[in-house]
Structure formats: structure tokens, C-alpha cells
Amino acid sequence: MLSRTAENLFWLARYVERAEYLARTIEATLRATALPATYVGKTNEWESALLTAGIGDGFYKIHPEADERSVVDYLAFSPENPSSIRNCIEAARLNSRSVRTALTSEMWDTINGAWIELQQVWQGGVRSREDLTKFLRFVQETSLRFDGSAYRTMLRNDAYWFSRLGLHLERADNTARILDVKYHMLLPEKEHVGGPLDYYQWTSILRSVSALTAYHWVYRETLKPWLIADLLILNETLPRSLSSCYGNLVRNLDQIGVAYSRQGPAQRHARGIRNRLEHSHIDDIFQHGLHEFIQEAISDNNRLGEIIAKQYLI
Amino acid sequence: MAVAFDEMNGPDGSLRPAYEALSHWLKEMPPDALEYRRQEAELLFRRIGITFAVYGEADAQERLIPFDVVPRILSGKEWTHLEKGLKQRVKALNMFLRDIYHSRDILRAKIIPDDLIFQNPVFRPEMNGQDVPHDVYVHIAGIDIVRVGPDDFYVLEDNARTPSGVSYMLENREIMMRLFPDLFARHRVAPVENYPDALLSALRSVAPHTAAAEPTVALLTPGVYNSAYYEHSFLADKLGVELVEGRDLIVKSDEVFMRTTEGLKRVDVIYRRLDDDFIDPLTFRPDSVLGVPGLMSAYMAGTVTLANAVGTGIADDKAVYSYMPDVVKFYLGEEPILKNVPTWRCREKDDLGHVLDHLDELVVKEVHGSGGYGMLIGPASTKAQIEAFRAKLIQDPEGFIAQPTLALSTCPTATQSGLAPRHVDLRPFVLTGRDHVTVVPGGLTRVALKEGSLVVNSSQGGGTKDTWILDE
Numbered sequence: 001m002l003s004r005t006a007e008n009l010f011w012l013a014r015y016v017e018r019a020e021y022l023a024r025t026i027e028a029t030l031r032a033t034a035l036p037a038t039y040v041g042k043t044n045e046w047e048s049a050l051l052t053a054g055i056g057d058g059f060y061k062i063h064p065e066a067d068e069r070s071v072v073d074y075l076a077f078s079p080e081n082p083s084s085i086r087n088c089i090e091a092a093r094l095n096s097r098s099v100r101t102a103l104t105s106e107m108w109d110t111i112n113g114a115w116i117e118l119q120q121v122w123q124g125g126v127r128s129r130e131d132l133t134k135f136l137r138f139v140q141e142t143s144l145r146f147d148g149s150a151y152r153t154m155l156r157n158d159a160y161w162f163s164r165l166g167l168h169l170e171r172a173d174n175t176a177r178i179l180d181v182k183y184h185m186l187l188p189e190k191e192h193v194g195g196p197l198d199y200y201q202w203t204s205i206l207r208s209v210s211a212l213t214a215y216h217w218v219y220r221e222t223l224k225p226w227l228i229a230d231l232l233i234l235n236e237t238l239p240r241s242l243s244s245c246y247g248n249l250v251r252n253l254d255q256i257g258v259a260y261s262r263q264g265p266a267q268r269h270a271r272g273i274r275n276r277l278e279h280s281h282i283d284d285i286f287q288h289g290l291h292e293f294i295q296e297a298i299s300d301n302n303r304l305g306e307i308i309a310k311q312y313l314i
Numbered sequence: 315m316a317v318a319f320d321e322m323n324g325p326d327g328s329l330r331p332a333y334e335a336l337s338h339w340l341k342e343m344p345p346d347a348l349e350y351r352r353q354e355a356e357l358l359f360r361r362i363g364i365t366f367a368v369y370g371e372a373d374a375q376e377r378l379i380p381f382d383v384v385p386r387i388l389s390g391k392e393w394t395h396l397e398k399g400l401k402q403r404v405k406a407l408n409m410f411l412r413d414i415y416h417s418r419d420i421l422r423a424k425i426i427p428d429d430l431i432f433q434n435p436v437f438r439p440e441m442n443g444q445d446v447p448h449d450v451y452v453h454i455a456g457i458d459i460v461r462v463g464p465d466d467f468y469v470l471e472d473n474a475r476t477p478s479g480v481s482y483m484l485e486n487r488e489i490m491m492r493l494f495p496d497l498f499a500r501h502r503v504a505p506v507e508n509y510p511d512a513l514l515s516a517l518r519s520v521a522p523h524t525a526a527a528e529p530t531v532a533l534l535t536p537g538v539y540n541s542a543y544y545e546h547s548f549l550a551d552k553l554g555v556e557l558v559e560g561r562d563l564i565v566k567s568d569e570v571f572m573r574t575t576e577g578l579k580r581v582d583v584i585y586r587r588l589d590d591d592f593i594d595p596l597t598f599r600p601d602s603v604l605g606v607p608g609l610m611s612a613y614m615a616g617t618v619t620l621a622n623a624v625g626t627g628i629a630d631d632k633a634v635y636s637y638m639p640d641v642v643k644f645y646l647g648e649e650p651i652l653k654n655v656p657t658w659r660c661r662e663k664d665d666l667g668h669v670l671d672h673l674d675e676l677v678v679k680e681v682h683g684s685g686g687y688g689m690l691i692g693p694a695s696t697k698a699q700i701e702a703f704r705a706k707l708i709q710d711p712e713g714f715i716a717q718p719t720l721a722l723s724t725c726p727t728a729t730q731s732g733l734a735p736r737h738v739d740l741r742p743f744v745l746t747g748r749d750h751v752t753v754v755p756g757g758l759t760r761v762a763l764k765e766g767s768l769v770v771n772s773s774q775g776g777g778t779k780d781t782w783i784l785d786e
Contacts, residue, residue, distance in 0.1 A: 002562050003573045097363070098538045101551040105362075112363050158575060260576050312575040 005099050006162040007313040012095040013150075013166030016111075019088035020143035021174045021208075022075050023136045025049050028208035030129070033068065035200055045204075046071040052181045052208070055081060072132060077125045085139055089118055102159045106149035114142040158259055161252040165308060168252070172245035172301050175232055178208060180294045202228055209240045229290065230282040233297075242297060246274040249304070256312075266307045273300050318721040319463050320735050321386060332389040332784055335500045340384075340726075340733065348728045351493050352383050358492070364485050364548075366541050366772060379482065380777035385490065385497075386725045386738055386759040390786035393504075393755055396459065396467060396742065399651030401751045402642060404455050404744045407474060407629050409645040411451035414628060415441045425640050430661075433712075434634075436627030436682065438590060440597060444614060446623045447520050448748045453621035454513070454585075455744040456480075456758075459652070461723040468655045468720065470739065472638065474630040475622060476587045479758040479778075480743050481545035484509060484552075486780040487756070502785040504755035509743070510552035512754060516747035517553075517583050520619050525582035531555045532572060534563070534586040534593075536604045546587050553585075560588075565608030568615035583619045590624050632681045632715045633659055656718060660711040669716040670707065673700050676716040677768075678707065691768060693719050722768055725779065727761055737762045739770050740781065755783035 029049040047066040050056045055074075058081055063070040076085045093115040096108055103111075117138065126132045147167070154160040182205050202223045206212040211231060218235060219227050236243040249270045257263040285293050319325060322333040329337055340348075356378060359365075365376035388396075413420055414431060415438075421428050431437055456477025458470040487506050491498055514531065521529035535546035537559050550557035562572050563581065571578035586593060592602040597610040612618050628634060636657035642650040658665035658676075669676060673692050680688040690703040707714055724735035742757030759779040760770035770776040 001575050002556055002558065003575055004559065004562050005556075006575045094538065097543070097547070100363075100547045101557050108363065109361060113361065116360065162575075256575075262576075314573075 001102070001158050001162075003313050005102050006158065007309070008095045008099040009102060009159055009163040010166035010308070010313065012092050012099070012111075013163040014170040015088040015092040015095065016143050016146050017167050017170040018083060018174070019085045019092070019139050021170075022053060022083070022085050022088070023139040023143075024208045024210065025052055026072060026075055026132070027136050028204045029071075030068075030132070031207065032200065032204045048181060049075065052178055053083070054177055055083065058082075073125060076132075076135065077122075086118060086122075089114055089139075089142070104149065104153035106153050107146060110142060110145045110149055114138075156255075158256055161256050161259075162312070164252045165249060168245040168248045169301060169305055169308075171240055172242055172249070173298065175209060175240050175242060175245070176294050176297045176301065178205060179229065179232055180291065180298065183290050183294060199223060205232075211238055211240060214238055226282055226286060229285070233285065233293075234277060234280060234282060243274075243277045246270065246277055250274045253308075264311045266304065266311045269300075269304050269307050273297075273304070318735070318737065319461065319466075319723040321461070321723050321725045321738070324464065332387045332392075336385065336387060336497070339497055339500060345732070348383055348733075352381070352728055355381050355383060355489050355493055358489055359485075362485070363544060364481070365544055379772045380763055380775075381486065381489070382727050382736075382761055382763075382777050382779045383490070383493065384726050384728055384733065385780045385782045386740075386761075387501075387782045387784060390504075390784050393783045395651070397753050397755070399467070400457055400742055400744050400753050402646065402648065402651050403457060403469065403472070403638070404452060404746055404751055406638075406642040406645050407455065407472060408449065408451050408746060410641050411474075411623070411626060411629055412446075412449050413645070415444060415625060420641070420644055423644065425644055426634070426637050430633055431628060434628060434631060436590075436625075436631055438625035438628075440610065440614075441623070441625040445616070447522050447616070447619045450520050450621075450746050450748070451623040451626050452629065453516055453520060453623075453746050455746070456741045457652075457744060459740045459742065459757075460655075460720055461740075462720055463723075467652060469638070469652045470655060471632070472630045472635060473741070474626045475589065477741070477743065478542040478545055478587075479741055479760075480509065481548040482778050483743070483754075483756055483758045483781065485548075486758075486778060490780045501782065504783040504785045506754050506756040509754045510549065512745055512752045513549070513585075514553045514555070516745045516752065517585055517619075517621055519748035520621065521582045522616055522619055524617055526580075529582035530580060531583040531585065532558045532563075532581045534558055534560070534584050534588055534606075536560075536588050536592065540587075542587065549585075555585075560603070560605045563606040563609070565606060565612050568608075568612045568617055570606070570609065570612050570618045581618065583621065585621045590627065593620075593624070632657075632679055633661065633712075636715060655720060658716040660707060660714040660716060665716075666707075666711050669714075670704060673704060673707075675719060677719050678703060678714050678716045681713050681715060691719065694768070719768070722762075722770075725759070725761065727763070727779070729763075729765075734765070736765070737768050737770065738779065755785075756781045 029045050032045045044066060046068055049071055050059050050066055053075060059074050062080060074081050074084065078084045081087065093111050096103055096111045100108055122135055126135050150163060202225065203212060205228060206215055209232065215231055218231060221227065231238055231241065233242050235241050236247055238244055253267045253270050257267050322330060322337065324330045359378050359381060365378055410420065420426055421431065452474045454477060456473040456479060458473065459467050460470050461467050483506055517531050518529050532555055533546060533550040535543060535557055547557055556572060558572055564571050564573060570581045572581055588604055591598050593605045594607060594609040595602045595605050596607050613620055636659055639650045639654050642648065658669050660666045660669055669678065676692045678690040692700065722737040722739060725738045726733045727736040738759050738761045740757050740759050742753055745752045759781040761777050761779050762768055762770045763775060763777045
């Protein structure tokens with residue numbers, strides 16, 4: 001396969017995943033702000049949403065303050081934010097156009113249809129919360145359809161594996177970022193456990209990765225910060241956990257390695273991270289420092305992206 | 315101007331046989347059914363993303379070419395005649411190109427003036443004495459044909475560089491079959507869907523001698539911003555070959571490779587949809603970022619086939635066009651089956667005088683122009699436009715040719731106010747491989763959607779129709 005095609009597929013999957021993640025972040029923030037102040041404290045949830053998306057700097061160059069209107073606009077529609085949902089969908093469409101021959105018609109149809117809807121229905125942004133909810137659902141459904149059509153229609157060859165690599169790399173990055181922004185909330189000794197304040201903040205973490213129900217299924221306990229961290233980092237059964245993402249990254253890289261009869265630094269690096277995750281325990285992670293751990297995970301993940309690019313994409 | 319020949323209702327108003335079934339069917343249709351289907355077709359085109367870009371229009375990065383749901387029909391007999399003429403013409407074109415870049419017999423025989431070739435900016439001196447695999451220059455030709463009477467077909471233009479539009483021929487058919495299955499049940503329409511197969515086998519057959527048994531073919535596109543990008547990706551997909559951009563290719567020791575996830579892979583045949591000027595910045599325009607540095611050197615070394623060959627522009631130059639009947643006679647010793655439109659060469663003094671005296675009756679075209687740009691349609695122009703054009707013409711007579719305003723045939727077309735005749739032309743695609751020439755029965759019918767307009771170019775608001783060749 002052309003290196004450029006693989007690169008486009010890889011990024012296409014990343015853009016779609018990122019768009020969905022941003023939609024989830026906005027949705028979780030909306031829920032949090034709908035609660036009375038006594039439940040959520042005095043924190044500015046919109047500011048925290050910006051930080052979670054890792055784009056605070058760009059935002060404050062344009063807006064003096066983070067409020068619902070400006071943050072939603074910046075995350076969802078702003079042309080000036082390179083990773084706004086709109087820009088993600090537009091970039092995904094452009095990538096799709098240049099690799100149409102590698103996409104199935106269902107995948108193309110999903111992206112092209114979403115792009116058309118974006119232009120026709122959402123050109124002017126949203127005017128109400130009702131609109132916004134519809135928009136967020138549209139984004140999530142696009143991502144679901146795209147992912148689903150890839151899963152159901154693509155040949156299981158390198159085109160598929162490279163797009164899965166993009167998806168899992170992006171997903172791991174998103175999960176790590178959420179943990180990083182909220183890590184202070186996850187520290188067990190900080191607040192009195194079980195109070196309404198942190199309860200709702202934790203729920204919002206889980207909601208943004210759509211893992212609230214999963215938490216209850218896995219632990220059958222009330223929300224506990226270290227268990228949330230355990231779920232998002234080490235639980236391989238949760239599709240958005242770092243462990244699960246790395247399981248998939250290793251699997252897909254191995255499949256490419258077998259198909260090309262050659263392994264390389266990408267396979268080794270991914271396997272190294274997965275092995276470390278496999279042998280970690282959440283208590284040790286807290287002991288070592290959750291923040292440090294997450295920082296390392298983010299930079300390891302970036303590094304893997306660079307290695308994949310060097311080995312296959314350029 | 316004479317009343318145009320109508321393809322459905324002949325000169326005396328009687329229904330022509332090829333259109334009988336269609337005409338009955340149209341009469342049975344409820345009046346708004348066509349409009350409904352037209353909207354449906356548009357939705358399909360937009361959804362599939364069959365678009366083209368118009369240069370110079372900011373908001374129109376992608377537009378749909380309007381699609382007319384009423385097919386244009388040619389009888390099997392008419393097609394057989396056209397097909398023969400097309401094959402003859404393209405054969406002569408290939409021999410002409412080989413001659414121009416080698417012994418130049420046609421110049422020595424004084425059939426075409428030397429300076430028309432050597433002073434021509436599309437002539438490529440780099441190709442002098444250069445052999446191309448199997449002597450094929452024009453692998454894909456799109457010959458524009460207009461009709462003015464029951465048996466009068468004229469060639470309007472020989473597109474011998476990188477003719478486009480074949481994706482519309484194929485997609486129009488797919489959409490018609492989806493929207494009007496019962497219409498197909500009433501006709502025997504020759505299929506066009508084997509075009510990609512025919513193209514691939516033609517391309518493979520002209521691989522260089524050094525190529526492996528299974529030559530690797532790639533389609534070279536300028537990229538997503540090119541007006542015909544949709545077509546490039548569509549064809550690559552149908553051919554099952556890689557769609558490459560310049561940056562995907564690299565030349566090493568005079569061989570061309572593409573960058574793949576498994577390392578470099580050799581390429582033997584490049585169906586390039588990039589003009590000569592842009593293919594290699596080392597040989598042609600140094601500012602081109604679309605091409606491949608060193609591609610010409612590999613081409614010269616004979617390790618890669620370019621389709622179409624470099625330098626074919628000289629054959630679709632409009633001034634050279636006027637000599638085509640002589641070209642056919644010179645190389646094949648046959649009478650040309652397809653006629654040329656009578657053409658005045660403004661480079662010749664007498665012709666220029668005649669053209670200047672009759673500007674309001676003639677169509678004047680730039681010799682190197684395309685896409686309906688830079689032309690004057692005398693009868694449809696204002697006095698001021700004509701005078702402005704006169705000045706251009708006097709300043710650069712060599713740059714123009716002129717032709718009578720032909721009454722292009724019309725074909726019933728769905729309009730706001732029901733079916734109405736609109737002018738059409740036809741672009742069939744002629745494929746030349748190592749030892750045979752193929753024409754898939756059909757082509758792209760372009761239709762001028764504005765009443766009375768003769769301009770069918772998509773860049774000028776023309777539309778397309780499915781073209782049916784009846785299998786009798």
C-alpha cells in the first residue's frame with residue numbers, strides 16, 4: 001500500500017475518533033454544569049473541558065474567559081481551532097477523498113454524508129442547547145457509523161490495520177488526557193470520599209469516556225477514585241482503557257508485521273508499553289505518582305505515533 | 315442559422331426509429347415523474363461525490379455537473395460507422411506523432427508547414443528521436459463529435475493529451491440503470507461497464523520490455539484539488555491500481571518507484587493525468603510541485619511507459635487539427651471516414667481576411683485553448699465583444715482558428731417547462747494498446763442546458779446525458 005494512503009487512513013481514523021471524544025467532553029460538561037453549584041463546587045467546568053481537550057492556549061488567544069458559549073463554539077465549530085469538531089470532520093473528509101480507493105463505499109458515504117450535513121444543517125453553529133444536543137448526537141452517530149462500517153465492510157488487510165492503529169492511538173491519548181486533567185480529583189486522600197462534590201465530578205469523567213455503567217458492572221461498588229483510575233488505565237475489558245488500546249495497538253501492529261514478514265521498532269515499542277501496563281498495579285501507580293505515570297503514558301503514546309510514521313508512513 | 319437536426323424527431327418531424335421505445339415511454343410517464351427522478355439522480359451524484367471543481371470560483375470547490383435523465387440514443391448502424399471512423403483517426407494520430415518525432419516524412423512531403431510544428435509551444439523537442447514502447451503515443455483519446463444531419467458527423471476536436479469525462483460515461487449509466495430499470499428492459503443497450511478492463515489491458519500491453527510479466531500500473535493525479543480528481547480516484551479504483559501523486563513516486567537509477575508501507579515498489583506504466591508541463595520539474599516547469607523529479611530521464615531510458623506519451627499535445631492542437639484529413643490520407647492511404655469541420659487558419663493571410671470579415675458568423679477558438687475558454691461565438695456575441703476579439707486576433711493571428719457556427723444536433727432534454735430540444739455533442743473514448751484499438755460503445759454526451767446555447771462544456775454550465783448505443 002502507498003505510504004501516503006496508510007498515513008491518510010491512520011489520520012482519518014484519528015480525526016473521527018477525536019471528533020467523537022470532543023462531543024463526549026462537551027456533553028459531560030453540559031451535564032455537570034446543569035447541576036446546582038452545591039454539587040459541583042466553584043470550579044469552572046468549561047475551563048476544565050478546554051484543558052481536557054488540551055487546547056487551552058489557543059482558546060485564550062481569542063477569548064478572555066471560558067464560558068459555555070465560547071467554549072462550545074471553540075470546541076465544536078471554530079475554524080481557528082485546528083482540532084474543533086468541524087475541522088476534524090472536514091479533515092476527515094479531505095483525507096477520505098484522497099484515499100477513496102482504500103475506503104469501502106459505506107465508509108465514504110458516512111464521512112461524505114456527515115460533511116454535507118455539517119454544511120447544510122450546522123453551518124451557522126447552534127442557537128440553543130436543544131440544537132447543541134442534536135449536534136452532539138450527530139457527531140457521535142457519525143463516528144459510530146464510520147467505525148461500524150469499517151468493522152463490517154473493510155477487508156482485513158493493512159488498510160484496516162492502519163486505520164485501527166490511528167483509532168487506538170488517538171483513543172489512548174484521549175483517555176490519558178482526561179486522567180491527567182482530573183488527576184487531582186482522583187487522589188484518594190484529598191477530599192472526603194463519597195461527598196456529592198467529587199461524586200459528580202467523577203461521574204463526569206466516566207461519562208466523557210462513556211464508562212459509567214461499565215464501572216458499576218466491573219466493580220459493583222460506589223465510585224472510588226482509585227477504582228476509576230484502575231478502570232481507565234488497567235482494565236482490559238473497557239474499550240477506552242489504556243490497556244485495551246495497547247492490546248489493540250500490539251495486535252494490529254503484529255498483523256502488519258506478519259503480512260509484511262517484518263517486525264520493527266513500532267512493534268517493539270508498543271509491546272514494551274503493553275507489557276508494562278500488564279504488570280502494573282493501581283496501588284503502585286498511585287505510589288509512584290499518578291500524574292507522572294500519565295505524563296509518561298502520553299509521551300510514550302506520542303513516541304509510538306512517531307515511530308509508526310517513520311517505519312511505515314513516510 | 316439553419317434549424318438544428320433533432321435526434322429524436324427527424325427533419326420532417328417524424329419519430330426516428332432508435333427513439334421509438336423511449337418516446338412511448340416518455341408519453342406514459344406522469345408529467346412530474348421526470349423531475350422527481352432528476353432530483354433523485356442529483357442526490358445520488360452528490361452522495362457518491364461525483365463532483366468536479368471549477369477554477370476561479372471560490373465557493374465552488376466542488377460542483378455537480380447537471381445530469382439530464384433523458385438518454386441520447388444512437389442506432390447500431392450509426393455507431394458502427396462512427397467506430398470505424400474513430401479507429402481510423404486514432405491510428406493516423408499515432409502514426410503522425412511517431413513521424414513528427416522521428417523522420418518527419420509528412421513535413422518533407424510539405425503537407426504540414428514546418429513552423430506549425432516547430433514553433434508550437436506544445437511540441438516537445440525532448441521527444442525527438444525518442445522511441446516509445448510499441449510506438450503508441452495516444453493510448454487514450456477522447457474525440458469530440460458533433461452531428462448536423464442524419465449522416466453528417468464531424469470531428470470537432472481530437473483530445474490527445476489527457477481527455478477526461480469517462481467516469482461520467484460510466485456513472486451516468488449506473489445511475490440510469492438504478493432509476494429507470496424498466497426503460498432498460500425495453501431496449502437492448504450495449505454495455506459500457508467493461509471500459510476499465512479494456513483500459514487496464516491496453517495499459518498493461520504497452521509496458522516497457524524491461525517490465526515484469528505482471529507489469530505494475532499506477533494512475534498519476536495532480537491531487538484532490540484538481541478539477542477531475544473524482545475521475546482519477548474513480549478510475550484507479552475500477553482499474554485496481556494505485557492512485558499516486560508526484561510525492562508518492564521517486565526515481566532511482568532511471569527507474570520509477572512508489573513509496574509503499576513495505577518500501578519502494580517499481581512502477582512500469584503510468585497513466586498520467588498530469589500535463590507535460592508538470593510531470594518533471596527537472597525537464598519542464600521547475601516550479602511544479604506536482605511532478606516527479608527525474609521522471610523524464612527514466613522515460614528516456616525506456617524503463618517506464620507514460621500514457622499518454624509526452625508531446626501528444628501537438629496532435630490536438632487546433633491548427634494541426636485542420637490538417638487531419640490530409641494526415642489520414644498520408645499515413646493510411648484511405649479517405650477519412652469522419653469529416654473535419656471546415657476550418658480557417660488565421661495564420662494564413664487569406665483565411666485571416668475572411669475571418670475578420672465574418673466575425674459575427676463564425677466561432678473563433680484559441681489554438682491551444684480548451685474547456686470552452688477564450689473563444690468567440692460570433693452570432694451570440696455583442697458588437698463590443700466582437701470588436702474586442704478582433705483586436706486580439708489581429709495581434710496574434712497564429713493563435714486562432716475559426717469555424718462556421720455549426721447547428722449542433724439537439725436531443726430532447728428535461729427542462730423546467732417540460733421536454734425541450736437542447737444541443738448536444740459526443741465524446742467517445744478510443745483506447746490503443748500494443749496491437750489493437752478499442753472503442754467501448756458509447757461515450758459522454760454533453761448537453762447545453764440553456765435554450766439555444768451551443769456551449770456544452772461542463773466548466774461553462776453544460777450538463778451530461780447517458781449515451782445509448784442500441785445493440786441491434
